[in-house]
Amino acid sequence: MRNDPTRTGTTVRDDIRTTVPTGSAVPAVRTAVPAGTGTPAAVRNLGILAHVDAGKTTVTERILYLTGTTHKRGEVHDGTTVTDFDPQERDRGITIFAAAVSCDWDGHRINLIDTPGHVDFADEVERSLRVLDGAVAVFDAVAGVEPQTESVWRQADRYGVPRIAFVNKMDRAGADLDATAAAIRDRLGTVPLVAQLPIGREDGFTGVVDLLRMRALTWTSADDRVTEGPVPAALADEADRRRALLAEAVAELHLGALEEFYTDGTVTAGTLTTAVRELTLDGAAVAVLCGSAYRDIGIEPLLAAVVEWLPSPLGVPPVRGTAPDGPDDGELRAPDPAEPFAGLVFKVTATPTGRLTFLRVYSGTIGRGDTVLDAGARRTERIGRILRVRADRHTDTDRAVAGDIVAVVGVKAARAGATLCAPAAPLVLEPPGVPEPVVSAAVEARRALDTERLAVALARLADEDPSLTVRTDPETGQTVLSGMGELHLEVAAERIRREQGLEITVGRPRVAYRETVVRGVRGLVHRHVKQDGGAGQYAHVVIDVEPLDPPGGDGGDPLEFTSVVTGGRVPKEYVRAVEAGCRDALADGPLGGHPVTGLRVVLTDGATHPKDSSELAFRAAGRFALRAALRAAGLVLLEPVAEVTVTVPDDAVGPVLGDLAARRGRVSGSTARGGTSVVTATVPLAELFGYATRLRGRTRGRGTFTARPTGYAPAPPQPPTAD
Template structure:
């Protein structure tokens, strides 16, 4: 069984397909990938996710957890085509892996559960693919499950993702009785034997004949309404579309994104995989069919077509550390690269040497002599290239736009369990941050903690576990301390301080009178002098100000920095011999510290403006949760069935919020944060 659409170009790139498998977690992406590898003869034994034996989920954590964590590339051949597949994660915490993969793909297969239809992360990856302009076909999986319904799943695709679905198959049987499909394009039946193997082709079953003809007519009408050439034939004497015209129109509509072809099956039972492969090579684009990649050089936009003879240009999208060396996964957009060549990284202005080129099969690799435009390969020997780096010919420089890196939303404090392992931990953290740009490592300047930030609590759990499994030190994980501030709630006036110090020689004398008052929220520190008659010379006034600034480092409530106050020097006196800059600086420092103890002080905590986008039916639960976190809602809006809430929330209350929000909204809620300053803690807030 093969599609009638076959490339007639002699260009070898016409038979290359760079595709990704996208879906919500547990929709069956990895099983679909595994069955594709089996159907193409790439592997000879089918692996199972629940047994931890699949090719692409090769990392020990993936096998332990039963989910895809890291995007894995594989390559196979089908009907004279080279198909490069990337199996992407489905969990929202690893959306950045999907983002980097989509940046280098030409097409994608979106997998949906026939029972659940469009699930929360299905929406997210679909929007990511929309943003990158990646054409897709859809595969409704798990039709053998109880409650599976192709039409309901397609309706959810139409209603929640808003494409025009073009269903090209009709299931034969339902749930446990699902045995095959009717191919509506060629009006034939494909039935898979119980023991596995290739499908048996035959005529459409009599009992499904009328329904198949009705659906074929509906398919033709929809395609004709979207495709001018198909409309012309549909309105002609025959009043219908030929198979060739329908196939051509489906290909055009898929590649322009005007519609999405929908197929169905059960990957676990090996039913529907071969037609899915046929559709992938028939409808999804080759490197020749996608627009030329755009880059820049010295501010000028440049384009590079998929030409093996053109100047070399590639994008690094993934870096992994293995026992045999550092692998940099690249998509070659233009030109040819051979092992031993040198490449130029225009961002770092460094030359790198390519020691080896590998075709990737998950955790196995096949050596290659060269890679050409359209290839997705791994190279060994690059020492400094990071994900998102451009590699090009030095005499034809080009800088490609890197994949977008999402801002982290969850942070934890990490430290080595043994003090002697601190340096090893720093090296391990630097290594995982190099491999995964969505992980951010920083040292809090105020608390001194090492803070690891990522896309979710599971993301951080995996990162910490990876450190341990890769031979790193034992790590203790905890909540980061919040950097508090102190401010003046009610000030004092006329606070007198005398600094007198005698040691037998020249002494120190300084006399200052200070007023302390609060400033408006968000203000820092102001100092001014109201001394008249030159009672405190100007050079000593500057010393008093410096001393006051010294005193701001530690407040009386808990030793936190002090902010939001104005200090006025109203009076003072000097001594002819013993007054000096040093004495007045000490007077300013000690005088303000004493004055702050006499003030009514307020403890401040950092707050952030949180913008939450949720389905309208989830607004009540989100509002309740924000209130429980001491959030103050400042605005709301609604658009397209989704509500947007804006609230000010203490930063300390946002730890764990990403996980809670996803749980309350079935993963459909998203949020962003923006620091907005500090606000009084409830225990020390001044009375209104």
């Protein structure tokens, strides 16, 4: 039984841990073992990923309680969670900001990041995944694979993050482990290795059968202990059948398990454990566990699987970076405390006591008082303090080593995505991608005297959240705040009101339109000649412009640039200048001054002057040439579209379908699920403003929806007005 500070009057001991037997997938009993050593091999950098309301914050809270980090279970509905500590998170009941926390389990330090599930805050997930070594994907056992689950899964695929699946809420009516596993296979494109069998259904769910070791693990409401015992007789045949299916699935993917399976007709627990770990690390399959975090069921096996199957910093490839002025092929840094220091900033937070810079240390060691280099900005910074983080609480430490995730105080200017490194060994690490904003709104201070304070507050927000951008509209002079969605802007505005005490007005949201070409231009010639005394400018370029497929591209780089010039007619450095000039021209298109995207530019020919040619001249030539090509090409206006998933009672499907059609939505599917229907449609983002209120009215408050931006599509001739 764990120490209870409410009974003893003492604080929770730091040495409360659980021992996991060698080769085990779950712990047998709770005992005290030494705290984590902090060496890279004993560290797990773990993220919790899920769709909104799947229960990931509750999973995080149970992990903190089980590891002795907290002495009381935090509840989302009570506003007592550790990781959702921001007032808006507690008011809204959702995770908005990624929160880091460290805890110890079985001699390992787990640096855990609870990420948002709402699509408007996907950039928080992106930056977190960039610095994680493994993740737990939480699924609702009733809803299965939901839209935002797919999004975060693809993000994890992009960064090669190994995952374990935890099917939560197994105590709910309609919970179905097999259906969720099938959805993982079909919609996420991976092989689910179901390693547990539920004991009981819905309200009667009390535990799981560990199919690797063929034992039952049960939990009771009387205390927080897990009881290990034999497989219940009523489940023996089903457990044997599922154990055989698991062994076959593993043998199909793992050579060692296949040899044992053909030799002995089965696979031992030790071989299965090893095989599942290797398949997880390779991304060839995902282990599937289940439980009910709210009822404290299944968390111990989940933690044991994290330690057993997810990698330490030593289990991932060395990080690759480039020297600021070095070759393009990159430089590797191993996760070794003896290597030169290199770390990536993934989050910046302003607190009343100073600026916190969250840092993943990839190599080397950093100590309090050290001077580091912001490699991208070529600026040195001094580390004042190093903090182990527990959401909004922190503990000082003297140093951090390779594999650690910490917060540092004293770094004044580094933004999210910056590389901090040893000044004697500069290195630039690849930053996480920043998505383009899709929604904008004008923001003004109600009192003219507060205009300057508002500018400072907006700059601070943009510093903390790279997916927020601030600009001044050249026509109206208004300050425009842009972000990833309506809720994103609402949260930003509320932060200004609460944290800065400013009275502000926020205009009606507007979507971010784009322009693209639908008909190409070939052989466009532009000569840039300028002579006004002294050295002149001369550049001659010939370009082809054509559209990318799909319209607007795939949402990534707006420009695909290549050069087919031969014979050195345009030197390599001038080719790069032409590309830079073309990118300059994308800022405002001919149709309405919107950014241009989705085009391919090919430099086919050019010429230089022995004295007057320069990079500056060729950059100007590239800019003017592409602008001329865009005016000559066929252009179309693009608007952002979203995949909308609406869950409504069966008797409200008709009105909901009619409303989606009125909003220019294209329905792509509808499925029945226990008295409710789930409708999927593609809808222009501009038509979704105010949709939540309309949906509640049409369904008497019983309908819910989620929207996930999926790219751009051609807009009507006249931009639609927001609802």
